[in-house]
Amino acid sequence: MSEKFDVTVIGSGPGGYSAALRLAHKGAKVALVEKAAIGGVCLNCGCIPSKTLLASAHVFNLAKNASAFGIEIENPKVNWEKVIARKEAVIGGLRKGLTSYINASKIKIFEGRGFAVSANKVIVEGNAPAEIETSKIIIASGSTSTEIPFMKFDGKTIISSTEVLSLSEIPKSMIIVGGGFIGCELGCVFASVGTKVTIVEALANILPLEDEWISKLATREFQKLGMQILTGKKVVGCENLGSSAKLSMEDGTILEAEKILVSVGRRAYCDQETIDNLKLEMNGRHIKINDKMETSAAGVYAIGDVVGTTYLAHGAYYEAQTAADNALGIEARIKDYTLIPRAIYTFPEIAGVGLNETKCKQQGIEYSVGKSFFKANGRALAHNEPIGEIRVLRDKSGKILGVTMLGDTVTEILAAARALIGTNEKIEDIVFAHPTVSEVLKEALLGSTH
Ligand SMILES: Cc1cc2nc3c(=O)[nH]c(=O)nc-3n(C[C@H](O)[C@H](O)[C@H](O)COP(=O)(O)OP(=O)(O)OC[C@H]3O[C@@H](n4cnc5c(N)ncnc54)[C@H](O)[C@@H]3O)c2cc1C
Numbered sequence: 001m002s003e004k005f006d007v008t009v010i011g012s013g014p015g016g017y018s019a020a021l022r023l024a025h026k027g028a029k030v031a032l033v034e035k036a037a038i039g040g041v042c043l044n045c046g047c048i049p050s051k052t053l054l055a056s057a058h059v060f061n062l063a064k065n066a067s068a069f070g071i072e073i074e075n076p077k078v079n080w081e082k083v084i085a086r087k088e089a090v091i092g093g094l095r096k097g098l099t100s101y102i103n104a105s106k107i108k109i110f111e112g113r114g115f116a117v118s119a120n121k122v123i124v125e126g127n128a129p130a131e132i133e134t135s136k137i138i139i140a141s142g143s144t145s146t147e148i149p150f151m152k153f154d155g156k157t158i159i160s161s162t163e164v165l166s167l168s169e170i171p172k173s174m175i176i177v178g179g180g181f182i183g184c185e186l187g188c189v190f191a192s193v194g195t196k197v198t199i200v201e202a203l204a205n206i207l208p209l210e211d212e213w214i215s216k217l218a219t220r221e222f223q224k225l226g227m228q229i230l231t232g233k234k235v236v237g238c239e240n241l242g243s244s245a246k247l248s249m250e251d252g253t254i255l256e257a258e259k260i261l262v263s264v265g266r267r268a269y270c271d272q273e274t275i276d277n278l279k280l281e282m283n284g285r286h287i288k289i290n291d292k293m294e295t296s297a298a299g300v301y302a303i304g305d306v307v308g309t310t311y312l313a314h315g316a317y318y319e320a321q322t323a324a325d326n327a328l329g330i331e332a333r334i335k336d337y338t339l340i341p342r343a344i345y346t347f348p349e350i351a352g353v354g355l356n357e358t359k360c361k362q363q364g365i366e367y368s369v370g371k372s373f374f375k376a377n378g379r380a381l382a383h384n385e386p387i388g389e390i391r392v393l394r395d396k397s398g399k400i401l402g403v404t405m406l407g408d409t410v411t412e413i414l415a416a417a418r419a420l421i422g423t424n425e426k427i428e429d430i431v432f433a434h435p436t437v438s439e440v441l442k443e444a445l446l447g448s449t450h
Helices: 016-026 040-045 047-064 078-104 183-192 210-224 272-278 314-326 357-362 378-382 410-420 438-447
Strands: 001-008 030-034 108-109 114-116 121-125 130-139 143-145 175-177 195-201 228-231 235-240 243-250 254-256 259-262 267-268 300-302 342-344 350-354 368-372 388-394 402-408
Touching: 001 016, 001 114, 001 314, 016 030, 016 040, 016 078, 016 314, 030 121, 030 130, 040 047, 040 078, 047 078, 047 183, 047 210, 078 108, 114 272, 130 314, 143 368, 175 183, 175 243, 175 254, 183 195, 183 210, 195 254, 210 228, 210 350, 210 388, 210 402, 235 350, 342 410, 350 410, 357 388, 357 402, 368 438, 378 438, 388 438, 402 410, 402 438, 410 438
Parallel strands: 001 030, 001 130, 030 108, 130 300, 175 195, 175 259, 195 228
Antiparallel strands: 114 121, 121 130, 143 267, 235 243, 243 254, 342 350, 350 402, 368 388, 388 402
């Protein structure tokens, strides 16, 4: 017997659960289908576990450097078992809370693999098979780690970001293939707790989506943590020796480590039966959508990593809101992807919103830059965090085009930077609390006006 719903959401990651909640809060009868754990990659093996491990690594770094604050801590040690247990507890608590909220919102959770047989029918396979009749479908099936064909994941020596978050011991050495934000964040965790970390990046800079000054400054700071950063090096071969693996580079260099973390991006994932049955138009591996998050099949929407627009949890939230509203007949459109903030939780943190200098140059936009530095900021110095810089870009008319930041806690002032883009309020009239790191943002904003 099939059950009837207004909207069926496939996938319970940030895209799926936030779409389901918005729909339910607006009165729709919603089915949420999940084949693994509620919360998707973000909660179970992405944003939250990585930030939890980074928090432990940060505390350890503080303990090691405590004497700079006049605090003597003799020989601080990492209890890795507790670090991992804490990470599990944080995830578990959040998952329990989210599941209760979903249930309290009267959303029906279906556990199992869901696929669409038509735009109005979803089949759930698993321990509790089900047939769902639905008016609308939202596909939020996310992504998986990209595998390199000659470096197959074995879950032990050659691992993805999923396994690295649950290692039972601190490895002596680790090569991270790929210097994107995930590789760099995890590199900071393991370098801090004593692993000999080497990042190998094929492009000229790590964090290649950021401006060169960010990559250069981040490289210098990561090196201070003990990381080796090799750029312009392409891995062409891999020999898995069981307890370690050897990687060969195009230039003939051979590197060996106990763990190889392959972090070369995410691969959009959608069930092939859904694609075939709905005859979805694809853009490579991504489901093709318009600015209302509509797919080529009427009444079917797609959001989050599976559409490949941002590969960020908050990008998925934004798209979820748009898709949910349209599914309810409330017109909503995605406005500007450049206004989706970018946050990288490395040591130091990196954040940006709007256009950066590279994008302005590529688009031939004339811009001026206001800069301000952490070394002159009271709060940053009080925290022994003198390294950092904020740059504000404006066009000829004075409009703020973008803000790029590197330094302690900059991810926390990113929302303020975003809120300032497009406002007409004079910066002089906005009072920033003192002493706060956000004052560096104010100085850069003021510096960009003359
Ligand atoms: C290590 C790491 C750190 C990250 N850190 C950040 C960060 O700090 N900030 C940030 O914004 N982003 C971060 N991300 C990216 C973020 O996790 C993703 O962008 C986000 O999870 C995408 O959400 P989603 O809803 O599209 O899909 P996902 O979170 O991938 O969820 C998709 C869900 O769909 C389910 N599913 C798939 N197919 C089916 C099916 N046929 N039937 C039933 N269920 C199905 C899957 O099991 C999964 O639970 C990180 C990613 C990683 C790997």
